[in-house]
Amino acid sequence: MREITVHLGERSYAIQIVHHDLDRLTQFLHTEYRYSTWFVVTNESIFSLYANELKQLTADKRYHFILIPDGESHKTLDTVDKVYTELIQRNADRNAVIVGLGGGVIGDLAGFVAATYMRGIPLIQVPTTLLAMVDSSVGGKVGVNHTLGKNLIGAFYQPRCVIADTRFLETLPSRELLAGLSEIIKYGLIADVELFEWASEHWEKFLACEPETLEKAVTRSCEIKAVVVERDEMEGSLRMILNFGHTWAHAFESLSDYLLFSHGEAVMMGMMGGTKLSHLRGYLDDSDHGLIQSTLNAIAARMVTPEMKLFFDKITWDEFDHQTRIDKKASGGRVKWVLLNQIGQASVESVPPEMAEEAFNFLKYTIASFE
Numbered sequence: 001m002r003e004i005t006v007h008l009g010e011r012s013y014a015i016q017i018v019h020h021d022l023d024r025l026t027q028f029l030h031t032e033y034r035y036s037t038w039f040v041v042t043n044e045s046i047f048s049l050y051a052n053e054l055k056q057l058t059a060d061k062r063y064h065f066i067l068i069p070d071g072e073s074h075k076t077l078d079t080v081d082k083v084y085t086e087l088i089q090r091n092a093d094r095n096a097v098i099v100g101l102g103g104g105v106i107g108d109l110a111g112f113v114a115a116t117y118m119r120g121i122p123l124i125q126v127p128t129t130l131l132a133m134v135d136s137s138v139g140g141k142v143g144v145n146h147t148l149g150k151n152l153i154g155a156f157y158q159p160r161c162v163i164a165d166t167r168f169l170e171t172l173p174s175r176e177l178l179a180g181l182s183e184i185i186k187y188g189l190i191a192d193v194e195l196f197e198w199a200s201e202h203w204e205k206f207l208a209c210e211p212e213t214l215e216k217a218v219t220r221s222c223e224i225k226a227v228v229v230e231r232d233e234m235e236g237s238l239r240m241i242l243n244f245g246h247t248w249a250h251a252f253e254s255l256s257d258y259l260l261f262s263h264g265e266a267v268m269m270g271m272m273g274g275t276k277l278s279h280l281r282g283y284l285d286d287s288d289h290g291l292i293q294s295t296l297n298a299i300a301a302r303m304v305t306p307e308m309k310l311f312f313d314k315i316t317w318d319e320f321d322h323q324t325r326i327d328k329k330a331s332g333g334r335v336k337w338v339l340l341n342q343i344g345q346a347s348v349e350s351v352p353p354e355m356a357e358e359a360f361n362f363l364k365y366t367i368a369s370f371e
Contacts, residue, residue, distance in 0.1 A: 002219050006138065006226045008158060008233060015138060015162040015222050019211060022053055024163050025099070025126055032160070033097050033122065037062050039087060041110035042101040043070040046128055049171055064090055068109065072258040075105045075144045077153065083113050097122045097160075103129035103176075104136035104263055108151070111142025115157035125159045128168040130180025130206070130214070131264045134187070134221035137162050139229045139242075145258065149326050150250040156234055164222075166214045174207045178303055179264025181206050182245075184217045185299075186271060187224045189292065190241045193344035195220055200295040241346040243329060244338040245270030248363075251323035256311055265303045269312075272296050272366060277359035278340040281351060288343055293366075301370045312367045317357050324356075 001024075002017040018024050029038055040057075044067055047054060057063045066086050068079055087096070098121060100110030107125050114123035127137040143154015169177065181203055188196025198216075205213045225242065232238040248270030253261055261269075272293065279289040324335045334350050341347055 002215065004219070004222050004226055006158070007230050011140075011158045013159055013161050015164065015226070017133075017164045017166070017215060017218055017222070019165065019215070020167040021165055022050075022167075024165070025124070026057065028124070028161055028163065029097065029099075033095075036095045036097045036122075037064065037090075037092060038097045038099055039064050039066055039090070039092060040099040040101050041066045041068065041083060041113065042106060043068055045070050046102050046106075068106070070105070072105055072145070072253065072263070075109050075258075077144055079109060080113055080116075080144060083109070084117060087113075087117055092117070092121075094118050094121055097124060099124045099126060100137075100159075101126045101128065103127065103132045107132050107137050108142055108154070109144060111140075111157055111159070112144055112154055115142055115155045120157070123157065123159045125162045127162070127164055129172060129176055130169055130218070131176070131183050131262075132180075133164040133166075133169075133218050134180060135183040135225065135242075137164070138222055138225050139239075140233065145254075148254075149323070150253050150258075158233075164218055166211065166218065169214055170209050172209075175262065175265075175303070177206050177209070178268075178299060179262045181217075181299065182264040182268040182271070184221050185295070186242075186244050186267065187221045189271070189275075189340055189343060190244050190338070190346040191224045191228075191344060192220065195224075196292075196295075196343055203295075203299060237348075240329065240336065240348045241338055244340070244346055245272075245274045247324055247327050247329060247335060247337060248273045250327055251320050252311075252315075254323055255315060255319060260307055260311055265308075268296060268300050268303060269363065269367070272300060273359050273363040274338060275340060276362045277337060277351060277356060280355050280359055281339055283339055283341045292340075292343065297366065297370075300367070304367060304370050309367060309370070312364050315364070317360055320360055321353065321357070 004015040098114035100107040125137040127133040140156045140158035142157050143151045146152045185199050245267045249266035252266045275292045278284045329336050
């Protein structure tokens with residue numbers, strides 16, 4: 001087991017990285033919350049995949065499972081209200097514990113429920129996707145989408161523990177593994193040149209679910225995020241660098257009604273645009289720009305579907321520009337872009353709109369060129 005502590009004073013917690021050890025959750029709950037009732041928020045897909053193990057948990061009367069529909073389109077206040085209703089009907093009090101068992105959608109939504117039900121009850125994150133393990137389960141960002149924008153409704157609410165069991169990754173399709181790889185490469189680009197170089201060289205091993213590769217990637221990504229969150233928990237300044245590619249991604253997800261891209265896929269496309277914007281701004285030289293784009297393009301080409309190509313063919317700059325201006329990180333209608341100063345170092349600033357438009361058109365052209 002690997003363990004990383006996120007140091008936040010009274011809100012500090014451990015990220016436990018294990019392999020084939022779902023009992024770790026039971027041990028933690030019995031130790032820390034043995035007098036509580038535990039509500040596991042998950043979806044039908046996860047519950048059916050791990051039915052035998054999860055049903056063993058239900059032998060303990062303190063476990064209750066709340067199943068919600070799968071997919072980003074269900075990360076809404078309507079779904080949250082249904083979870084609230086089930087909690088109330090089951091007499092959940094302030095001693096109840098919410099366990100988010102799933103990918104980013106489950107973790108964000110379960111976290112928002114925990115942050116708001118009875119003004120806050122304990123939250124345990126048990127991520128089951130690579131993207132959730134390296135990113136969304138850590139750091140305390142929880143929330144849901146609005147029809148006008150992604151993650152516009154939410155809170156900062158830290159979990160009491162994160163238990164990342166890499167065995168969950170063995171059942172993921174390659175599309176989900178590549179989506180998680182997007183965030184790992186992001187960490188390398190913004191904070192660790194060695195991680196970027198390693199991931200660029202070994203990314204195909206992720207598709208084979210090699211345990212050592214997965215453990216190394218999850219551990220290093222969580223270490224980087226923990227340091228950033230410790231220094232800027234509420235995203236006042238430094239933490240914004242974690243959003244490299246995300247302003248782009250959120251716009252793509254919103255404009256496609258959350259039906260076309262997984263979050264990691266949208267981030268990959270966003271990093272392609274963000275890298276070009278960094279180059280146009282004069283921060284990345286031709287060599288580094290070319291090196292990054294060659295890695296991103298190789299992975300993105302495995303992601304892009306005919307439907308995505310059609311989307312990028314039709315989307316206009318005006319549509320994209322409008323969506324980025326209502327992003328939660330915008331200020332006074334001005335977009336704050338995360339840019340790469342060099343590989344392993346990032347900053348946040350506004351740029352002239354015509355420069356962003358040039359990067360946008362570059363991205364459209366690049367995706368259209370994929371076979």
